[in-house]
Amino acid sequence: MRQSPFVVNVAALGLGPGLRRHVNRRGSLDGAAVTASAIPSGAEAEVDLMLEGVPGGVVARGEVMAPWEGDCRRCLAAVSGELHCQVTEVFERSPDPDQTYPLAGDQLDLEPLARDAVLLELPLAPLCGEGCLGLCPTCGADLNEGACGCQAEVSDPRWAALDALRHD
Ligand SMILES: [Zn+2]
Ligand SMILES: [Zn+2]
Structure with a gap:
């Protein structure tokens, strides 16, 4: 199996308590989607983080960036954009499943962090324009x-003619 580009070995980075290391990884986040928008299949997401060693784990601060695409909620036209998600997350040897991510041995997998971040930022109701x-x-x-003709004319010419008569 191919090693995920999002897996970081903290020992290889020389990361220990009180030390900081910068990491930048790119990879796909296929399947990351909400009802009205998604990360395009095969598109590259970028994770740019400062990792800081703390007792029992690692604090990751930085940004997750990814392109997104979806449908305008009003006209259904294709719309797209770029997500920039600010993140501060903790990886721990004994993680709390609701709060922190696991540090397994020396392996830190940044993919769940990236996925959670983009799922929070993906637009739920994208618009092609305000x-x-x-x-x-x-x-x-x-x-x-252009107008389709279904809606009644805003001003009916017959009323306009009456208005003109009244003002004469
Ligand atoms: Zn639209
Ligand atoms: Zn119509």
Whole structure:
């Protein structure tokens, strides 16, 4: 089995209590998705962290970056962007499953940290733009490309004519 690019050997890094080491790893996070957006399959995520040795574990601080893609919640057009997730996490020899990640021997696997970080940041309701007009609920036309004619005219020319008469 190929070694995951996200696995770090802290002994090889020379990391001990009170010491710091910078790590930068890239790899895919296939399958990281929420309902409306996902990390594209095969795309590279980047994990850039400062690791600090503490008694019984390691503190990791830094950033997880990854491209994302999804569908506009109003018009369903394809939208994409880049996630920048700030993280501060603890790896411990005796981890608390809800709070910290495991340090197994000298092996630190940064993939669960990266996955958890992007899952928190992936947009739940992406928009192609703040002003997206969405789809017509009646005919399904993309209203960003122009009015479809389903909605009543905002100002009816007959009323406009009456208004003109009244003001005369
Ligand atoms: Zn849209
Ligand atoms: Zn319509």
